[in-house]
Every structure is written in C-alpha cells, then in structure tokens.
Amino acid sequence: MHRKIFLLLTILSFMILVNGQTKWDLKRCVEYAIANNISVKQADVQARLAELSLKQSRLSQYPSLNLGANTAINGGRSIDPTTNLFTIQQIHSAGFSLQTNMSLFNWFSIRNNIAGNEFDTEAARAGVDKLKNDISLNVATSYLLVLVSQEQANISEVALQQTLQNLNNVKKRVDAGSLPILNLAEIEAQLARDSSALVTARSTVQQNILQLKALLNLDAAEPFEVEMPPLDQIPVESLASLQPETVYALAVANFPQQKVNNLRIKAAEKYASSARGQMYPSLSMFGGLGTNYSNFKSPTGVVRTPTGTFETTDALVTVGTTDYFVKTPVYNTVVNSGTDPFGLQFSDNFRSNIGVSLSIPVFNWGNAKTAWKRSLLNVENLELQKDLDSRTLKQDIYRAYNDATAAIQKFAASKKSVETAQRAYDFSQKRYDLGLLPTIDFLINQNNLTRAKVELALAQVDYVFRLKLLEFYKGMGIRLQ
Secondary structure (H helix, E strand, O other): OOOHHHHHHHHHHHHHHHHOOEOOHHHHHHHHHHHHHHHHHHHHHHHHHHHHHHHHHHHHOOOOOEEEEEEEOOOOOOEEEOOOOEEEEOOOEEEEEEEEEEEOOOOOOHHHHHHHHHHHHHHHHHHHHHHHHHHHHHHHHHHHHHHHHHHHHHHHHHHHHHHHHHHHHHHHHHOOOOOOOHHHHHHHHHHHHHHHHHHHHHHHHHHHHHHHHHHHOOOOOOOOOOOOOEEEEEOOHHHHOOHHHHHHHHHHHHHHHHHHHHHHHHHHHHHHHHHHHOOOOOOEEEEEEEEEOOOEEEEEEEEEEEEEEEEEEEEEEOOOOEEEEEEEEEEEEEEEEEEEOOHHHHHHHHEEEEEEEOOOOOOOHHHHHHHHHHHHHHHHHHHHHHHHHHHHHHHHHHHHHHHHHHHHHHHHHHHHHHHHHHHHHHHHHHHOOOOOHHHHHHHHHHHHHHHHHHHHHHEEEEEHHHHHHHHHHEEEEOOOO
C-alpha cells in the first residue's frame, strides 16, 4: 500500500517540477500584473480621454475659423444668387465664405472649465496609480498564500518521510516478533493520513498558484513557478515604527485614493464656477468674408442691320390732294448677352462683415441655474465621499495595527508551541524505539508536532502580511526581499 502512495507522490513531484520552469518573485509578479491587467489598461484609456477633454477645452478659448464653399444648378423660375433677380434660365452658381467667432468675455466660464479639466486629468492619472496600488496588494496577498501553502506542503512531506521511516522500523520489528501486528496497522493508517494531507497540501499550492495566475492574467496552462524566499528572511519594519497615527498621516498625504478625492473636489469646484458664469451675459465678436459666381447671361448691347425692305405704316402724308401711307425701312435687331468672367465676379461680388454680439440670458426654463446648483451638490457629494474614504482608511490602518499586534503575539506563542512539541516528540521517539511507548501515543506526539509546525507557518505568514500591510499604508510598497 505504502509503495503505491509513494509512487503517486513521486509522479506529483515530477509534474510540479516539469510545470515550474520559470521562477517568479513578487516584484516580477507585480510588474507583470500591472502591465497586463485589463482594469489598469482601461484606467489608462480613461486618463487619455481626460487629456483629450483638457486639450479640447484649452482650444475653446481661441477664435473659431470656418471655410465654406457651395455649388448648385438651378432650373425654372429662380433667383440668381449673384444679381438677386428672377430668371427662368438654368443657372450654375458657386459661393465661398470664411467665418470667424471669438468669445470676448463670459465671466471666466471657459477658464474655469479648463481648470476643472486640468484637475480631472490629474485625478485620472492618480486613479491609475490607485489601481496599481490595489493590484500590488492583491498580488502580494495571493503570493503570500502560495508561500504558506508551499510551507504546509513541505511540512506535510517531512511528516510523511518520518512516518515512512517509522513504518520500515516497525515492519522489521513485527517480522522479528518483538511487536504485535497492530502497531504496523496503526503506522500504515498514519501513513495514509499523512499521504492524504500531503496530496491536499500540494493541491492547495496549485489552487493558490492558479489564483495568482488569474491576477496576473496568465494562461492557466502556462508553466509557472513561484520564487520561495524563506519566511524568516523577509524584511519587516518594527511595530514601533508603524504606529497607526503616523501611518495614517502619511497615507492621507500620499495615498492615491486621497489624491484622487482632493483633485476631483477641486475639479468640481471649478465646474461649479464655470456653470455659474453661464447665468450672466456674454460678449463675443464675429466676422466673415464671402463672394459668389453664376453663369447668368445678361445683355451686353443691341446691333441693328437694315434689310433693304420697307413696310407700310398707318401714318398718312397728303401731297397735294393725294394721301400717301408712310413706309419705314425694316432692320434686323440682335441682342448680345454674356457671362462675366469668374475672376471679375469674384472681386465684384466680394463682401465682408464684422461685429460684436451680446447675449443676455433672460429665461431658458431655469437650465443654467439648475446646472449650477447641480454642480454645487456634486461638490458636496465628493466632499462626503472623501470623508468616508478617510474614515475607512483610518479604520483599516487601526485594524491592521491591532491584527499585527495579535499576529506577533500568536507567532511567539506558536514558536514556543513548536519547541515544546519537538521536545515531546524527541522524547517519545526515544521511548518508542525502546518499546516503552505505545504506537498510538507516539503518533499523537508526531501529529502534535506537525500541527504545531503548520500553525507556526500560518502565524508567521500572517505576522509578515500584517506588518507588510502597514508598510503599504505607510507608502513603502510591498517587498519580500
């Protein structure tokens, strides 16, 4: 039975060895997570959108300039756009214009809007830093879970090796007849329990690694091995240098979330000032240039040519006693027409305008005033959110400090427990080898030692994590080396 279990553990060890070709330390994990996390990429896109809004608001303080051109073909009765005369001939027309508009004074509405966009852009950048901080903390937490589960697996493997060694000794003594076969059955039962505990511990390691991979946005099938720094060599600050009030003061001054809140409040205040300016008169200047062209043909002259014939009129002339009808010569009349050249029309039809406009809001259904009051309420809401985040931050820091204090005490107690359990196990081992201690009592001492070591590993990781959390709030980041 124990041979099959040992073979299974060997296969598991080989699988872990094959899958773990590249070692990842905490620094590499954090950097990779920040570079590949989708939420960070989305936050970076939002920051770039804020920068575009800022650029747009800055450009709004400059004059606008628009160039226009049009062309059309009119048929039937229409108005010539150049002469403004009615015509029934088909006309091809074209027009060109250049328009400009500039705000002269608007109660600093544009300027305040630009300032608000500047603060919003800074807040978006600080939001990226906040998200990176959150990811760093989550990755460090998951990384430490891998470490503690691996430590548990190591302890379980040592316990299994001890049981295998005791199994061989007991088997020899049972075969020699110095011990009853019941002792061998008890050792084999313990071997099965230890083997199960090791398989469970190694499965927990793999589950925690999969969780860490998910945070890193790594494919679950990709080879991955975590660097395993000894827990007792991880540098930590002393608890005396991590007093909660000191840590809180540094966190308020430097934590990205607090910066985001402050910048958003400043932006909202500027937007409120901008909205207030919309309720007052504004002054702007405008101007424009334009010209047109059409192919409308207008008369240019009349040419009359005699035909050599005459026609009788109704007029009479009396010569003596005889009446004669007056005759008049017949002429051919030709009316000449033409279109003025494009360049001539371009200059002759040139026009310009310049002026100043005053806009006075009298009644617009209360839109401007409502927008201003809404912006003031937004400022108030952001201030409340800032107070809430500050309270939550302070509570988290004090809770982390209390947890660190308890973790240090528990770690010290766990070390004492391991020392006591180790002495009890060593003494029971000597008595058991001499045949003075029942197998079941020896196994109880062995299990007590294993449990004490596991509890010590848990307490040590918890102690390290609590202090690292306080270092994180203090602005030191999270480092294991």
